[in-house]
Amino acid sequence: NLSGQKRSLCSGCIATPSGHPITTTIIMLSMRDNRSGGIALICGAISGIITMILHPVSGGGGHVVTAAQFEKLAALLTGVHVLAIIGIPFLFLGALALSRHLEMGSRLALAGLVIYSLGLVAVMIAPAISGLVGTGVLRKMVAHDPGSDQWRLLMEYNFLINQAFAKIFVVASCAAIAIWSFLMVKGRRVSIALGVYGLLLAPVIVMPMMSGSLSLDAHGFGLVVFSQAIWLIIAGILLIRTNVALQPVAHG
DSSP: OHHHHHHHHHHHHTBOTTSOBHHHHHHHHHHHHHHHHHHHHHHHHHHHHHHHHHSOOOOOTTOOOOHHHHHHHHHHHHHHHHHHHHHHHHHHHHHHHHHHHHOOSSSHHHHHHHHHHHHHHHHHHHHIIIIIIHHHHHHHHHHSOTTOHHHHHHHHHHHHHHHHHHHHHHHHHHHHHHHHHHHHHHHTOSOHHHHHHHHHHHHHHHHHHHHTSSOOSHHHHHHHHHHHHHHHHHHHHHHHTOOOOOOOOOOO
């Protein structure tokens, strides 16, 4: 019976050493990737939230701090920015899993991943400038002449570089979230409601920032991080709970 032999041969061809058919094994791996990616997405978002909660806020008014207080402040500045950098690989791994899950052949999900990766590079540089370079400059200011105009100019330059990379991150991350959200709504995958939220989130953040009504200080950037974290955490939870339906595969 040729048909029976063919079925037998095909069954042997798609079996793995563990006895699972290749199609089932691929689906199991995909579900495992979704779970790991969802956890990574949540961890990355939480690291951003903790960073902004602990981030010192300038009080203004020319308040004078002691040397001991300055060292505590410098340690806090360094710590929160290092935490932000640590969360970046988790965000990338989560975004990778989400992009793979949303991929529908148009490569839009991949485009979202590329754009988001650009934003992650920018947001890696921004805290490095503020928390590592900025803290070093402040220490030199305290050790030499804190009132010198050249030190103030240097800190202003440091701040402007930080703001430039922060803006790149905001635009890139919002664009990526908008792309993934569009795919959620179009393909009815993950969550349509989350997709609608993401589509509304991008212009609500980017337009005020471009117009100057939303500044990226600790409060403004914190608002961006929290609003995006809501989307990322929900996407991560839904990614963990995703059940990939078995689909028949035609064998030659």
